[in-house]
Structure formats: structure tokens, C-alpha cells
Amino acid sequence: MLAERFLSIATALAILLSTGGCTDGKGADRGAPRGALAAQSAEACVDGAGQSCPEGPGAVVDDAGRTVDLPAPARRVISLIPATTELIVALGVTDRLLARTDYDTDPALAALPSVGQGLTPSVEWLVSLAPDLVIAWPDAQSRSVVGRLDALGIPTYGARIERIDDALSTIRRIGILLGLDARADSLARDVEAQLAEVGRAVEGRPRPSVFYVVWFDPPRTAGPGTFVDDLITLAGGTNIFSDAPTGWPQVGLEEVVRRQPDVVIVPVGEGNGASLERLRTTPGWSALRAVREGRVYEVDAEIFNRPGPRIGEVARRLATLLHPASLAGEVAP
Amino acid sequence: MTRRHTDRIGAPAPTPEPAPASASGQPARRVPRRAATAGPVRLLLLLGATLTALVAAIAFGAAGLPLGDVLDALAGRGDPSTTAIVLQLRLPRALLAALAGGGLALSGAVFQAVLRNPLAEPYILGVSGGAAIGAVAAVVLGWGAHAPWAVPIAAFIGAVVSIVVVFRIAAGVGRRLDTRVLLLAGVMAGAFFNAIILLLLTFADVETFRSALFWIMGSLSGATWPAVLILAAYFVPAAALLIALARPLDLLALGEETALFLGARVERVKWAAFLVASLLVGVSVAVCGVIGFIGLIVPHAIRLAWGSGHRLLLPASVLAGAAFLLAADTVARTIAAPAELPVGVVTALVGVPVFLLLLTRS
Numbered sequence: 092m093l094a095e096r097f098l099s100i101a102t103a104l105a106i107l108l109s110t111g112g113c114t115d116g117k118g119a120d121r122g123a124p125r126g127a128l129a130a131q132s133a134e135a136c137v138d139g140a141g142q143s144c145p146e147g148p149g150a151v152v153d154d155a156g157r158t159v160d161l162p163a164p165a166r167r168v169i170s171l172i173p174a175t176t177e178l179i180v181a182l183g184v185t186d187r188l189l190a191r192t193d194y195d196t197d198p199a200l201a202a203l204p205s206v207g208q209g210l211t212p213s214v215e216w217l218v219s220l221a222p223d224l225v226i227a228w229p230d231a232q233s234r235s236v237v238g239r240l241d242a243l244g245i246p247t248y249g250a251r252i253e254r255i256d257d258a259l260s261t262i263r264r265i266g267i268l269l270g271l272d273a274r275a276d277s278l279a280r281d282v283e284a285q286l287a288e289v290g291r292a293v294e295g296r297p298r299p300s301v302f303y304v305v306w307f308d309p310p311r312t313a314g315p316g317t318f319v320d321d322l323i324t325l326a327g328g329t330n331i332f333s334d335a336p337t338g339w340p341q342v343g344l345e346e347v348v349r350r351q352p353d354v355v356i357v358p359v360g361e362g363n364g365a366s367l368e369r370l371r372t373t374p375g376w377s378a379l380r381a382v383r384e385g386r387v388y389e390v391d392a393e394i395f396n397r398p399g400p401r402i403g404e405v406a407r408r409l410a411t412l413l414h415p416a417s418l419a420g421e422v423a424p
Numbered sequence: 425m426t427r428r429h430t431d432r433i434g435a436p437a438p439t440p441e442p443a444p445a446s447a448s449g450q451p452a453r454r455v456p457r458r459a460a461t462a463g464p465v466r467l468l469l470l471l472g473a474t475l476t477a478l479v480a481a482i483a484f485g486a487a488g489l490p491l492g493d494v495l496d497a498l499a500g501r502g503d504p505s506t507t508a509i510v511l512q513l514r515l516p517r518a519l520l521a522a523l524a525g526g527g528l529a530l531s532g533a534v535f536q537a538v539l540r541n542p543l544a545e546p547y548i549l550g551v552s553g554g555a556a557i558g559a560v561a562a563v564v565l566g567w568g569a570h571a572p573w574a575v576p577i578a579a580f581i582g583a584v585v586s587i588v589v590v591f592r593i594a595a596g597v598g599r600r601l602d603t604r605v606l607l608l609a610g611v612m613a614g615a616f617f618n619a620i621i622l623l624l625l626t627f628a629d630v631e632t633f634r635s636a637l638f639w640i641m642g643s644l645s646g647a648t649w650p651a652v653l654i655l656a657a658y659f660v661p662a663a664a665l666l667i668a669l670a671r672p673l674d675l676l677a678l679g680e681e682t683a684l685f686l687g688a689r690v691e692r693v694k695w696a697a698f699l700v701a702s703l704l705v706g707v708s709v710a711v712c713g714v715i716g717f718i719g720l721i722v723p724h725a726i727r728l729a730w731g732s733g734h735r736l737l738l739p740a741s742v743l744a745g746a747a748f749l750l751a752a753d754t755v756a757r758t759i760a761a762p763a764e765l766p767v768g769v770v771t772a773l774v775g776v777p778v779f780l781l782l783l784t785r786s
Contacts, residue, residue, distance in 0.1 A: 190762070207763025214645065215509045216762035219487035236645070243508045337627060 148272075151264040154257070155229035155249035164270025165224035165246075169217060171206065171236075174399035175226045175250050178262055181278060181400040182271050189220045194361065196393065214239045224268060226250055253338070255321040258398040259283060278400060285403025286325060289410045293327025299353035299413050301328040302381070305396070307365035311341045318398040326409035328354065344375040354413060355381045358392035388412045463736045470743035474522065477750035481518035482510065484754055486761035517647035521753045521767075522746040523655045524644070524708045525718055526663070529745025531701035532719025533726075533737055534666055537673045538697050539603045546705040546719035549610035549698075550586040552640075553617025555709040558582020559639045560624055576651075576710040579639060583706030586613055591698070601694050641766045642713035644753050651711040662704045663742055669697055670734035677732070717771040718745050721779045728782045748775070 150160035168187045170176040173194045179187065180197060191203045206212035214236055217225060222245060227237050229249025237247045248268065252258050259279050266275020301323050305311045313319035314335030323330045331350045332342060357365045367387050370376040381387055390412075395405050483494055487509055496502035497510035528546050535544040547553075562578035590613050594606035621640075625633050672693040675683035684690050708715075722745045726737055752770040759765065 204762060207760060211643070211645065211764040211766070213486035213757060213762045213764050215513045215757075216486035218505055218509050218513065219489070221505055239513070239646075239648075242648075243512060341626070 148270045149267050151248075151267050153229065153249045153264070154251035154261075157229075157249060159224075159246055159248050159268060161224065161246055161268055163223070165268050167220070167222045168224045168226070168269070169206075169220065169222045170226040171212060172226060172228060172250055172252075173393075174252055174258070174397045175261065175265060176200070177397060177399035177401065178265055179269070182266060182269060182274055184269060184271065187269070189222055190217075194393075212236060218243055218245065224248060226265070252398040253316060253318065255286065255318050255325070255398075255402060258318060258400075258402050261398075262400060282400060282403040286406050289327075289403075289406040290325055293325075293410055293414060296327050296414055298327055298329045300331045300350070301354050301356060301413065302331050302347055302350070302352035302379075303356045304358065304363070304365045305339060306341075307363055307369065309341050310344055310347060311339060314338050314340045318402065319396075322402065322406050322409055326406050326413055328409070328413045348375060348378050351379065352381050353386060355379065355387040356395075356409070356412065357387060357389050358395045359389045360392040361396065363392055462730075466730060466736065467739055467743065470740055470747065474743045474747040474750070477747040477754070478518055478522060481521065481750045481754045482514050484758055485509070485514055486757055486764075488761075512649075513647075516649050516652045517644050517753070518750060519652045520647040520655060520712060521644050521749045523652065523659050524712050524715065525722075525749025525752075526742040526746035527655070527659050527704045527708050528715065528719040529722035529741040529748070530663055530666055530738060531704050532745075533723035533734070533741040534669075534673070534697050534701040535719070536723055537677055537734060538694055539607050540677065541603075541607060542724070543720075544607070545716075546701070547614070547709075547714060547716075548607065549590045549702055550613035550617055551583045551702060551705045551709060552714040553614045553621065554582040554584075554586025554589075555579040555706065555714070556582070556621050556639045557617055557624075558585075560621060564624070580706055580710035583709055584703070586617065587699070587702045587706065589613055600691060603694065606698070639709070639713045642715035642768050643764075644712050644715075644767055645764060646712065655707055655711050658704065658707045662700050665700055666697065666704075667738045667742075669693060670738050673697065673734040673738075677734075714768075715749070715771065716768045717775045718749055721771075721775045722748055725779055725782050 147160070147162050148164045150158050153159050166187055167189055168179060169190050170179060170188065171192060173192065176188065176191060176195050177197070179185065180199060185199050188200065188203060191200045191205050193205050193208050195203075195205075206216070217236075217240065225237070225240055225245060225247045227247060227249060229237060229251055237249060240247050248265070250261055250265075252261055259282060262279040262282070263272075263275050266272055266278070269275070303313050303319055303323065305313055305319075312332050312335070313323075313330065314337055315330075315333050317338050320330045320333055324333075331347075331352045332340065335342070355370070357363075357367065357370065359366055367389055370379075370382050370387055376382055390408065394401055482498075483491060489497075489506055489509065493502055493506050494510055497507040498515075500507070531546045532544070535546060535548060536542060539548070556579070558578040558581050559575050561582070562575045567574035567578065590606065590609045593609040593613075594601055597605045672683070672688040672690075675686050675688040676690065676693065678686075680690050683693075705719075723737060723741045726740045726744060730736055730740065749767070749771070752774060753767050755774070756765040756767045756770045759770075
């Protein structure tokens with residue numbers, strides 16, 4: 092049955108979606124320019140708590156091109172995307188979150204009810220929590236969720252975080268909706284500074300080629316227009332599949348072997364079956380020079396696959412993996 | 425499995441012996457005389473079950489509202505969030521489930537009768553594949569982002585195109601509409617469409633993929649009042665027409681030659697039944713995707729329990745299909761709350777054991 096074929100592929104993609112989930116970067120239906128921030132109330136709300144903003148936090152344009160204009164800073168928030176959940180935690184307002192997904196494993200969120208994997212949350216349950224902001228992927232299926240919530244008068248923000256720049260502008264835009272403009276801006280500046288530091292540290296060094304194992308079987312990797320591709324480039328490497336036709340392509344193992352990456356990055360966890368041990372013992376993978384010579388690095392999928400506020404940290408760790416000998420002292424681990 | 429069982433499930437051929445025609449040209453009814461009173465009683469029983477399932481679907485949900493609040497909301501009182509949950513989410517969804525379940529079971533029963541194949545189900549003529557291609561195309565071309573109705577309309581157009589293609593193939597072979605050719609054409613078209621979808625998805629981005637998945641797995645979560653009204657507007661006349669075809673379908677079950685002999689306008693009945701039932705499936709796919717098992721299991725369960733006379737089978741399939749999908753969706757909405765299970769998972773997980781029980785008991 093077709094449905095079965097779909098389900099097997101869907102399992103892989105569900106993980107991808109809920110963790111880093113991105114598309115091929117076309118963004119064709121995005122009406123408004125990226126990161127169009129309304130700064131009207133930024134000065135009025137510098138205290139960060141939002142209480143002194145009687146006229147609302149200011150409108151932002153989300154990644155679906157919709158204008159989100161809240162009457163007051165959001166205080167009851169449901170984030171269905173782990174990256175934006177992390178962002179809200181990083182902004183210090185964990186107490187505004189009403190729910191989480193199964194992918195949000197942060198102990199600080201453990202007490203919150205989970206909507207499962209975030210793919211098919213119950214709309215009526217979301218409504219019954221009386222949120223004043225729901226953050227979700229603006230794709231066709233979520234659109235039915237987002238559309239329903241919109242029709243019921245619950246503001247929604249569609250976040251489609253594809254590249255590093257999207258992650259940074261998301262920090263600022265969500266910050267505005269929370270009435271935390273100043274705090275979000277300083278967080279974004281910190282991340283930008285981290286990224287810039289990494290970029291400077293690897294400048295002029297030889298660029299090892301990298302294979303990033305988004306999914307082990309069948310092999311799936313990050314292609315062009317994704318934050319993973321951006322991060323590999325920034326950290327002084329070359330993604331061997333930066334010429335792929337789509338953002339998260341399934342690739343033939345044969346092609347991986349033919350391209351012989353210098354380094355293999357294996358995000359472990361979130362259902363990805365890959366591990367150093369499996370790569371060593373699986374035919375094909377074991378033919379990779381990087382595997383035989385020990386340049387396979389396991390990383391935490393929950394950190395590396397998310398375009399959230401920790402991308403600066405991810406860039407640093409990638410840089411130290413790609414340039415181990417020469418960078419040890421320059422970039423703090 | 426004994427031979428007797430095979431016969432009963434091999435259903436639409438009810439009597440092995442040719443039915444003797446009475447003086448008035450009426451064929452002997454397969455259902456004995458007592459069915460004349462048993463039929464309405466059974467339908468009333470099923471109607472009761474459907475209404476119970478409808479009430480349960482409105483009363484229960486992930487939000488866990490007290491019954492009093494639900495009643496208040498139905499009466500137009502109560503706080504806005506509860507009213508929204510009951511009137512904008514639960515009620516349209518329950519009605520959509522009832523209409524889609526009834527429509528799928530009815531068209532399943534009709535397909536099984538006309539194709540004289542017990543394995544026939546509503547999607548056998550490639551309707552699901554056509555609808556999925558339409559939906560995927562709409563998403564790929566970016567229509568769905570601007571108009572909320574673009575994707576369902578594209579899915580419906582895909583379903584209609586698939587129906588037309590299959591019928592053109594079948595009509596082009598031989599002088600009369602050969603149901604075996606139609607069946608083959610449907611299966612072939614389905615396989616071809618599925619291949620196209622898999623090809624598209626190999627190069628598709630994640631969003632397209634998820635949209636297609638939504639169509640393939642089916643879900644009632646998108647239920648809105650307009651969707652309910654559209655499905656109802658087609659369902660009511662279609663169901664009336666198909667149920668009115670009960671007697672010719674009984675005759676068809678005896679074989680096309682016999683049916684022709686007994687006065688059925690075989691060609692016309694076949695065309696009408698196929699087209700009306702296929703379009704019913706097409707509309708239901710457009711509003712809630714492909715929901716499996718109902719069209720296959722419900723008619724067979726009724727045949728196993730009450731025999732295969734279409735005068736009872738067709739309305740009973742409508743009611744039982746409605747009750748079954750209502751119950752399955754209520755389970756899908758509540759059992760893993762606040763997440764939702766795909767409703768097709770519940771229809772199969774619950775439907776298959778119940779069906780097997782009926783099969784081995786009979």
C-alpha cells in the first residue's frame with residue numbers, strides 16, 4: 092500500500108520536521124520581506140516585562156507573510172516547534188509556556204502537558220488552554236491547525252526557520268510579540284557575535300569536506316539553503332551535498348562513498364539510527380575514509396538539528412570538530 | 425475458513441440458484457418474508473446507534489468539557505472558548521464524520537455490488553491517487569498558501585480526472601461497460617498515480633510531503649461548516665439515488681444476463697451507480713482525505729449479520745458507516761489527547777478485529 096510507503100518515509104520526516112524541519116528554501120509564498128520588524132513600540136517596552144506597554148507589542152510579519160499584531164504582549168504561549176520553544180526559554184519566560192511537544196525534553200518543561208509530536212495536535216485542546224499566541228509551522232497541515240485557530244480569534248505565528256538569518260530574525264520577531272524586544276535583541280546580538288567569532292577563527296584555513304547524517308537509513312542529509320549547510324560553511328567546512336536539488340535530500344550511499352567526505356558528523360538521538368559503531372560495522376559506510384580513520388563525530392541531535400538560540404554554540408562545536416588541532420585554543424568549547 | 429463462509433463474504437451473489445420469477449415479473453426476494461418487518465426495526469436500531477455516536481462525538485473531546493457546559497454551548501450560552509469548541513470544532517467535525525462515514529460505506533457497498541467483487545472499496549477506481557495528485561500539485565504550485573479552498577478543490581478535480589480517465593478506458597474496450605475492465609483500469613490508474621506521487625515526493629520539499637501525507641492518511645481535523653455543507657449538499661441526493669437503485673442492484677447481483685432478462689436496464693444502472701458513487705468518494709476525499717477500511721468493512725459486516733438484500737444493505741451501510749466513523753474519530757481525538765491519532769489507524773485497529781469476529785461467528 093502507498094500509505095505504508097508514506098509512513099516509513101514520514102517517520103523520518105516527522106523527526107526532521109519537528110526538530111529542525113525545513114524546506115528547500117524556495118519560500119515562494121512568502122509575501123513580505125524577511126525580518127520586517129515593526130519597531131514602533133520597542134522603546135516603550137525596554138523594561139522587558141511588557142507591563143508598561145498598554146498599546147500592544149507591535150506587529151511583526153511571520154514566515155508565511157502574515158502580519159501578527161497582538162493587542163498585548165503574549166503571556167499564554169503555545170510553541171509547537173522545539174526551536175522556538177527553546178527561544179522562549181532562553182528569553183527567560185518559561186512560565187509563559189502552556190504546553191510542549193514530545194521533542195521538548197528540557198527538564199524545565201517536563202511539568203507541561205505535551206501535544207505529542209506536534210504534527211497533529213488537538214485544536215480543541217489548544218483552544219481550551221486559551222492561548223494568546225500559538226507558534227506553528229505554516230505548512231499545509233499546520234495550516235489547517237493555524238487556520239482554525241485564526242478563525243477562532245487566537246493569534247498564530249507561522250515560523251519556517253530555514254537558514255541562520257531566519258533563526259536570528261525569529262529571535263527578534265518572537266521577542267517583539269512577547270514584549271521583550273530589548274532582551275531578544277541582545278540575545279540575537281550574542282548569537283551573531285558567537286557566529287562572527289567562529290567565522291574569524293576559521294578564516295583562511297583549509298576547508299575539510301563534511302557529510303552531515305540527518306538520517307541513517309535511508310541516508311538523508313542537509314542540502315543547500317538549510318541552516319546546517321550555513322553552519323558547516325561558517326565553521327570552516329564544505330558540505331559535500333551543497334549541490335543537492337532540495338533542502339533535505341535522500342542520498343545514495345554510493346554517492347557518499349564516491350564523494351569521500353573528510354569528516355562525518357552524526358547527530359545522535361531523536362530516532363536517527365546512526366552511531367559511530369553502526370557506521371563502522373555497516374558495509375558501505377565502513378568504506379568511508381573518514382570512518383576508517385576516525386574522523387566521525389557524534390553530536391547531540393537535540394542541539395545540532397535545531398535552528399534555535401543555540402546555533403552559535405553549534406557553530407563553535409562544529410568548528411572545533413572540523414579544525415581540531417589548530418583551533419583548540421582559539422574558540423572556547 | 426469453510427466454503428460457506430467464503431460464499432457469504434463473497435457477498436453480492438446472494439443465491440446460488442437462479443431466482444424464480446413470479447407471475448408479476450417480481451423475482452423472489454432473497455430475504456425471507458419476515459425481513460419485511462425486520463428491516464425497518466434494524467434500521468431504527470442503527471439510527472439509534474448513529475445518534476448515540478453523534479452525541480458521544482459532541483460530548484467527548486480532548487478539552488474534557490463538563491456535559492453541562494457542552495449543553496450550554498449548544499444552547500448558545502456559556503463562555504466564548506467553550507462555545508467555539510462545541511459549535512465551531514466538535515459539531516462540524518461530528519457531522520463531517522457522519523456524512524463521510526455514511527458516504528464511504530454506501531459507495532463501498534455499491535462498488536461491491538456492481539463490480540461483483542467482494543474486495544472492491546471506494547478508492548478502487550483510482551480516486552484516492554487522483555485526489556492526492558491534485559492536492560500535491562496545488563501545494564507544489566503554491567495555490568494553497570493563498571486560498572484555503574484551493575487544495576480541496578484541486579483534490580476534487582484530481583479525483584474527477586481519475587474517474588473520467590478510468591471510465592474512458594473501460595468504455596473504449598468493447599461495446600458494453602465491462603466491469604472487469606473497469607476494475608482493471610481502476611487498479612492500473614491507481615498504481616500509476618501512486619507512482620507519480622512517489623516520484624513527485626522524491627523531489628518534494630517537506631511541506632509538500634506533509635500535505636500529501638495528510639491526504640493519503642485522511643483526517644477530519646479540517647472540518648469546517650462550509651465543508652460539512654458541501655459534502656451534505658452532494659451526499660443527500662447521491663444517497664437517495666443510490667438507495668433507489670437497490671432493486672436493480674439486487675438483480676445485478678444475480679449476474680448481468682439474468683438482470684437484463686428480469687427487466688433491469690443494466691448499462692444505465694451500472695453507469696449511474698458508478699458515477700454517483702465515485703463522485704461521492706471524490707467529494708469526501710476532497711474534504712477529509714482518504715479514510716480507509718470503512719467502505720470495505722461496513723458493508724461486509726452488514727451482509728454477514730443481515731444478508732445482502734440491497735434494500736436493507738444500502739441504508740444500513742449509510743447508518744453503520746456514519747456511526748462507525750463517528751466512534752472511530754471520537755476515539756482518535758481523545759485516546760492520545762492532546763495529540764490526535766490518524767483516524768484511519770483507529771478504523772483499521774478496531775474495524776478489522778470486529779469484522780473477523782463477525783466472520784468467524786457467522
